[in-house]
Amino acid sequence: MHYISVSCYCWLETCMITYVLRCQARFFLAIPRLSNKLATLSKMSDIESGRLLERLGERVRRLRTHRGMTRKALAQESDVSERYLAQLEQGQGNMSVVLLARVAMALRTEPSDLLRSRERQTAEEILIADLLRELSPDNHKAFLQMLTDHFSIPVESRQRIALVGLRGAGKTSQGQKLAEHLEFPFVQLGSEIEKLAGMSTSEIFALSGATGYRRLEERALMQTLKHYDQCVLETPGSIVMDPRLLNTLLTTCFVVWLHARPEEYMRRLIALGDVRPMEHQADAMADLRRILAERNERYSQAHASLDTNDKCVADCVAELIRIIPRGMKHTMNDAQEA
16 A cells, blocks of 8 residues: 655645635636626627618608608507507617517508518618519519510629539539630639638538528629629539529620530539549439439520530530620620720
């Protein structure tokens, strides 16, 4: 049996007590800093909450005025007290979701419309929203087409080209060459999505799934359209499966569908170093044909299409230059003359 001397034991005890006291001191010293941070966060939260309530009150007041409703009439229809509505319109009413839903229903709008981050909403926007809510789903497409026909940039005047199609269609090689001819920036939307996420596409799907990827895809597309008035845009193959994004491309860009035979896609993928099709070629071809069948109807909505079978990149680019809008050709000619 081993024994610890008294002096050694006292020394160990002193060390332990000193360590505990130091930990306690650090803890108590950290409390004021933590308290200050929490107070700052709480203050910021209060400011944001105040702004939200002010916007909410303004929207309720403006919608009520637009509907020609008195506060008493709104109180009766929503089953929310007139006094509470007065507080709400003054930016002082922190109401529950249930009460907010009642007020929105009485104002013939959605709760989300009352909570939007935009500060103001014009009377025209309210009327357009009312009209849209009254339309049947079957009429939504006709309404969108009417807006597109009257207010979107004419196809012949557009200065963005969006290339759609499956991987292996030639979007990268042809897009880069076309951008050089036009002296436009070449933008790969897939790369923009990865920059936005700070990770690769495979990691995005692993962490967030298809839904998370679609959200990033939409954000990346909107940012690209906002940043580039002129560009050649290479899009991911599946972008056409989201109706909103497809409509966005069709109304802001000159969209070209690059396509080929399934066997040609496969040959190009293998040439690019994608060995996956080689492992189970029969299954891969079946999947490829299925994907094409699912997407062909969407791809065919493009403004123009280009069959890339048995053609080199230079020939494809020459055809692209022939089919792009006149406005872009004028831009190219002006650049070459300069």
